[in-house]
Amino acid sequence: MEEKEVYERLNEVFRDVFDDDELEVNAETTADDIDDWDSLSHITLVSAVEDEFGIRFKMGEVSGMKNVGEMVDIIISRAQ
């Protein structure tokens, strides 16, 4: 899967979960950049990303993700 495609699909997931059609995420985006991204919506987000890409994150991966870029790296590595 191309990185570009992953970002496009991921962007849609973020827009759905945070109900904000203006949202644009990039590799550096973190929870600090999105107002509603708290611990509860993080759970919804992780589940929605897993659903979108048909993958399951490992527990260590979920707690270790620093930003969206790291999430994308995991998605791409899992898809191969």
Place this chain on the structure above:
Amino acid sequence: MKELEYPFDAGYILKKKRSIKRALLSDGRPRTEKRIAVLAGSTANEIVDMLELFLLDIGIAPVFYLSEYNRWWQDAVFGEPELDSFAPDVVFIHTSLRNITAFPKIDEDKAAADALLDAEMEKFSAAWDGIKSRYKCPIIQNNFELPFFRIMGNRDAYDYRGRVNFVTRLNAAFAKRAEESDGFYINDINYLSACKGLDKWSDPACWHMYKYAMSIPEIPEFSYNLAAIIKSLFGKNKKALVLDLDNTLWGGVVGDDGVDGIEIGPETHMGQVYAEFQRYLKLVRDSGVMLTVCSKNDVENAMAGLNHPSGILRPDDFVMITANWENKDANVAATAAGLNIGEDALVFVDDNPAERAIVASQLPDVAVPNIGAPEEYIRVLDRSRFFEMTSFSGDDLKRNEMYRQNAARAAQQSKFADYGEYLDSLEMTAVIDDFLPVYLPRITQLTNKSNQFNLTTRRFTEDEMRAVYSDPGYIRLYGSLKDKFGDNGIVSVVIGKIDGDSVDIILWLMSCRVLKREMEYAMLDSLAERAKAAGAKELIGHYYPTRKNGMVKELYRDFGFEQVSCDEEGNTCWRLALDGYTPRTVHIKIERNE
């Protein structure tokens, strides 16, 4: 909303919950507010979010109280000021395997395992008793999912030391409690988790990271199942199935293939599937749900199909059979009108997506499930939980019979020139009297499902009704009506609150199946008589308009009450002086209970 109908896409609902909620809140539908306290032994935020969507979708506007993390037991047993002032209409206790205090140890004897079981039951009983005494509202309690590991392997199921065995015994003890007490309902997550599979249900990562007792993707179905219980408690169940025939109740088209050409019965695989579906529908019917047919067919062909020797359902099993070439939406609307029930009480079952689409678009209140392929019909209908039975009264079993009797009465009516003569010919006897304990479930059920002939649309839980029953400050009347065609059972309930010289009528409802039978006058006569006996000088009546009770807007005027007030919302208040009241009932013989 289509997205929230079973079978739904759980991932989609989870992801889009914010925009779905926004859409629901802006659809302008009237909703009843209900206060729901969630006492949770694990994280429940997502559960509450999903529950909110499903309840909004069925016409309930929920307000939630969510206990602090893992304070469920303390809140229940010792109370909590915030919860007290919240005053819940229903309490849901969300516990799971993770909340079991201790399991039997492998080196302990049977007596120790029994003691652990008793201790666990005492822990939960203390919570239930605390809630019951403080809030007097229904309690919904999860049972337990099975453990996701088995130390002894298969032996875990039958050895008292096994966790599988222990949880199974605990579930049996919960079931016994539910069987023996009123206002206590089990949310059967043991069944749900089995449907989904324990490996999918129990996600250790979700527990250890977020303290969710189940995996996130299973939450929508969990909340849907829970919403079904709440929906039923507050009288929003469906009442009737509207069934297509060709390729829905049997394989093939009876008009083209002939009755010998349709598939039903043991001869073919597909015939077996349809026979099993008919057997399922027969069980649904026997539980009190009305079956009707709505088919594009000539009547002769429809009847021939329903009389197929290998068929399970027979023409007599249906309260109404509509076979013609009209559009289905018109026929479905006519079915609701003919049965005197709301369109929102119907479930339309048809294999043809085009027919489903026209009914769904023309009659938005009718449930129109996408039933899938024939082998999926049972699962989709069953898991849609249209007919969740939180209460069960003998009248449920008789409902089909009563509607058939009504058809017989209607046939007879045409023989009489004068309506009064017809009423006399029915040889009606009513029993009207104070409530009896044995009738409280049925009376409560009526307050929750009567929408049309209902002046105040006040809903009661069984606990609230029991409180009214034991309070001498009320005049309570139930009315049952029988005639030469059969017994209608309890069809009317009136409650008046004695307030000095007046009796304030807080509830007046009647089942529409006895409309125009003079029963409302019989109730009024009895109310007037008892109000006078209690020293009252006047009756005060109220009419609160809803989307459905327009038929009784002028009831008090017809009774001879004078209107006292009318506010901007159309709420009216009425008064009738009791001095010189003369009974109005002419055609019904009125008795008291033995």
